[in-house]
Amino acid sequence: MHIQDEAVERHVLAVLVDNEAGILARIAGMFTARGYNIESLTVADISEDHAISRITIATNGPPHVIEQIIHQLDRLVPVHSVRDLTESGPHVQRELALVKVAGKGDNRIEAMRLADAYRARIVDASTESFIFEITGAPEKIQTFVALMREVGLVEVGRTGVVAVGRGPNAG
Template sequence: MKITAQAAERHVLAITVDNEAGILAKIAGLFTARGYNIDSLTVADISTDHAVSRITIVTNGPPAVIDQIHAQLERLVPVHKVVDLTEAGPHVERELALVKVAGTGEKRVEALRLADIFRAKPVDTTTESFIFEITGAPEKIDSFVGLMRELGLVEVGRTGIVGMMRGAEGA
């Protein structure tokens, strides 16, 4: 009998947790201890009384590994809910980045032209540089950063991915 390895798939997990000290370390430790990689991680307080947070994690793995991650996360006491947005259906993903580009002359003009095409907004400018704010799908940001490399990219800061299910229901 031939055993074939399952292909790794990208998954976006939305985890609702009690907002308590150490929960992020517990979740990150769960991934680390089992050799799972976290590609992106964001955390936001989502309740008016600051008691609940939402953690969004992007990870890769074959379906069996993703199922195991999901089950282990649900066993953690401060975890209320784990939703695999990738499996649950249509969802929206966005990321924010700040991109610093230095240049003069034609490179400066081209950086502004490309920023306009990508709907990146200059949030800081000097005579030698710009800092652009760009939001969108990770692929859009990757493309913008790739083009800015040729025009004098200095620095990039990215927030990580956040995601939500489409429609009226919450994750």
């Protein structure tokens, strides 16, 4: 089987790291140096003493590339653990987006109707535009943004994926 024949899979990785300057650059540099793609990346301090951060990376590639990514991340010194949430079982993933839409008349009414159907919340409004806040699976966000293009999409800001494994154990 040739590499180009392998199925590309999307994986969500949870990486626990020391909360120190430069770790994000080292991880991004590792991806860049090896030609791996980062679909989204989020990072936040998760410990009470601010010593540990959790980096959530959505990436894609054939299974052997995902395995290489995990092994490379695991070798970085300030990395405590790498968990492939996609492989380790059920998990919940969400993303937040702010979506600005401009329009009047029918387009304005349609934007509000679609926002209601997608449970997007109006966080700012003027007589000529709205900013909607929407959370959900990345596919839901993508679909909502595509629909808003048809009624006056101006701008989109997305957080990237955050994910947590289901069940009582920490990952």
